[in-house]
Amino acid sequence: MTLHSVRSRTVAAPPADSSGSDDQRPVLPRVSSAVTDVPVMDRALAVFLRKRIAEADAYGCAAEQKALAGVGEVLAEFEAKHPRHAQMAHDDFFTAQIDTLRWVLRCVATGAFSAHPEFQPVFNPSIPVLSQSTEFSS
Incomplete structure (x- = not known):
């Protein structure tokens, strides 16, 4: 099974209803497209990717597990640095690392899982988020 297979498998689920009515599936709280609270989006993205990694570990083939293991390493580094983000906001290099x-992670989530019913549009890297870095903004 490849990442494409995961995407195909998740497409079979009905898409989230955008009319405001919720279906019965447990999903993450929707994050507004006009994100001002980046930590909320970051937590939602981390939870989303952790769930996809767990699914790959349980049901994926070796290639899928290997690919998502690399994503897991990036996610682990992001989660390790993220709590220090507020303390290091004055350090443009550190802030640029977090932004990168x-x-x-947003690119991976969008490229591999945009058809998943729990995918949130704000995970798409084309949606701007506020950055504290003076050099970069994602």
Whole structure:
């Protein structure tokens, strides 16, 4: 099974209803497209990717598990650095590292899992988020 297979498997689920009515599936709280609270989006993205990694570990083939193991390493680095983000906001290099890791994770989530019913549009890297870095913004 490949990442494409995961996407195909998740497409079979009915898409989330955008009319405001919720179906019975447990999903993450929707994050507004006009994100001002980046930590909320970051937590939702981390939870989303952790669930996809767990699914791959349980049901995926070796290639899928290997690919998502790399994503897991990036996610682990992001989660390790993220709590220090507020303390290090004055350090443009550190902030740029967080922004870059966030951008990579958003690209992976969008590229591999955009058809998943729990995918949130704000995970798409084309949706801007506020960055504290003066050099980069994702």
